[in-house]
Amino acid sequence: MSATAFHVESISALRRLVVAARGRAGVPYLWVTILAALVSLLSLMPLGFIAWITVQTGWETASKLIFRARVGDLMINTALLELCTIPLTIVLSVALAWLTERTDLPGVRLWAWLAVAPLAVPAFVHSYAWISLFPGLHGLPGGVLVSVLAYFPFLYLPVAAQLRRLDPAIEDAAASLGLNPWQVFFRTILPQLRLAICGGSLLVGLHLLAEYGLYVMIRFDTFSTAIVDQFQSAFNGPAANMLAGVLVSCCLLLLGIELIVRGGERYARVGSGAARPADRRRLGFMAVPALALNIVTMALAIGVPFVTLTRWLYIGGAEIWRIDLVGSAFGQTIVLAVAGGVMATITAAPMAWLSVRAPGRLQRIFEACHYYVGSLPGVVVALALVTITVRLILPLYQTFATLFLAYVLLFLPRAMVGLRTSIAQAPVELERAAMALGRTPFQAVRQTTMRLAAPGVAASTALVALGITNELTATLMLSPTGVETLATKFWSLTSEIDYVAAAPYAVMMVILSLPLTFLLYIQSRRAVGQ
């Protein structure tokens, strides 16, 4: 069979598949499917790279690079970090979520909002704040402390949302069966939080694997810091690539563990109708320790960055606000963030559209590609792109094209989330009505679905843009010479221990991230109709 014949054959097979799946005329599903397939192939590139490079390196060299004391140390560090941070984060987040959602804690609205607020501070700014106050902080204890404070909202958000969704009738039933409030919590509430806890823990665990800046500053070696070290000293040598391979295996291991722990159980409320809103438990004198927990957490997670930044800004005075430096970094960040946001959203669109309009096995496979790449650390994606451009298409090395490709790959899942929900809100009947009134399929989609999905598209773009604003590792490794974002400029200044001059960049990042944080807070409330 010639190449053309094969191509025609596979296209017609795909067409049959799509026609069989949907069996109706309208928007050409085939073209959307092909676009989505291309995007999925593209997003498999970093994984393909790891496989390819392992084969190229050869087993002997690879095993020498993988099975050595250095990798063993990193492995122990990573395992300790995950094992200490995740349980602590779970306990803290569940306690905070329960207090803010199900009790009459004084100032409950404020605490609920503050529990999300640490997300506005990039993780490496958290560690910068702590190092400024306590220069001696380092190693595992420092890493665990700052990680818990920087990442607990990732667990708080899903747990709080799930708590709001629980049917209080179940707790009533447990109480009528003679369980005291503590037993009710451990035997009925906690088991129903399992999915939220698993999902949130996975997110935290992946961030622990991917984070670079936080651990460099706190002087704690992880795979991410080691890969960047290797990359900076030996460029794209096989050592860095093999470390990346181990890191990817760690990510996949984490995904697998989550899949097993989550189990196949169903936790959705059984029964029809809407659940009664839950009552809030009276805390009584227990309000004092509950308030203390909230105050201490927020003082550490928000107070410390706030105090440090204020202090450095005060010491620096007006001089550190150099408009030519800060302004330029700000401008470049905005341009990169918005352009990257738009690109990621456009790239995710065919996929999101398919997942709503024509869900099926093929579409689920495509989506899995995005999802798993989205969980890969920025350092792996960046390393893959560096190696591929240097070896295959050198002119693309350190260009905007490569940088944007990295952003698109890293933030596709983020773009998908908002897009999918907003497309789902535009019923297909409207497209059909528009076509019945004489519009072509593309006009119909543009004039109905796209218009209705516009707010979601904007939200997706914003989510990606804000992700790019705080992105450090890939930007450091891939950006064309002369490009300085807020994050990279902040990074180079803190590397020179110029904490005062770095403060304005940190403040700008926090200010830019606040809308994102607010958006997440609002979305998590809206998800359950509040």
Add this chain to the structure above:
Amino acid sequence: MTFLTIDAIGKSYGPTLALDAIDMKIEAGGRTAIVGPSGSGKTTLLRIIAGFETPDVGSLILDGRALAGKGVLVPAHKRGIGIVSQDGALFPHLTVADNIGFGLAKKAADRDKRIAELMEMVELDGIMAARRPHQLSGGQQQRVALARALALKPRLMLLDEPFSALDTGLRDTMRRTVARVLRAAGTTAILVTHDQAEALSFADQVAVLRQGRLVQFGSPRALYGKPRDRETATFLGEAILLDANIVSGRADCVLGSLVVEPGSKKGRATIMLRPEQIRLTTATAGSEGPVGHVDDVEFGGGDCMVLVRIDRTDRAMPDFLSIKCVGFDIPGPGALVRISVHGPAHVLAD
């Protein structure tokens, strides 16, 4: 012997009065239905008895022990009162067997035996034990909820609209099963429902609640035959309400002179007849008693609504009566019918 005493219980949510001085005495082993339209406060009352809500005023005494009121408040988990709610509220993360055995001690030697007994009692097949709640039908879920509540042998069982999510046929079967199981266990039961037919057939005492007030409390037969007011009369079933003048034990109305119950009030009043008291027979011109013309027949299978026009000599406008008849051999439109009334008419108090 009074088992549960509800004494002047009141509850408000902000400016809304949910319950206003409810008094009720419930006998041991009896089945009581609290019936009322939505928003009447019936679920609030049930939740107060269960201990999920605190009454603002009044007291609650179960078998001589104060549960709420006068500085006492026993929490729900110490009341020993079973509850079956509208959709069962089964624990979604546990199997059927674990749901049923939830209240039993984990290490109890006879735990499995007891679960099997309970499943048999509520007519659940043993193979269901390992299933999850979402794999069960609505009726099966309610059976599990009932078995779970029965496991602790509660003295009082609260049923919060447990049949309303079920199909009509299943609803009747479940109602009979529940009544039978509770009778066998000797458990006192309180059923909350908005469905009057369900209340009348399930309970031996019915309480009608409206806008937070207890309107009437008594046996189903008494309530159906002798409702206190218009709303209760029409709420409990089809009713024909007529203006009448009552003189010496007879009511003068559009249907002629009808016997009323002895001791009824005198003068102008509203009387109530249930449709089953009225019979339509074909008449010829000049027959005795009240006659009318069939204006329209709405066929409804077993029961049909017949609209009868009664021409009046003293007024230009005719009267129309909607009468429910058994749908066999009913006269067609235009026919002249004689309207006969069986049994005394009930005079409403207001």
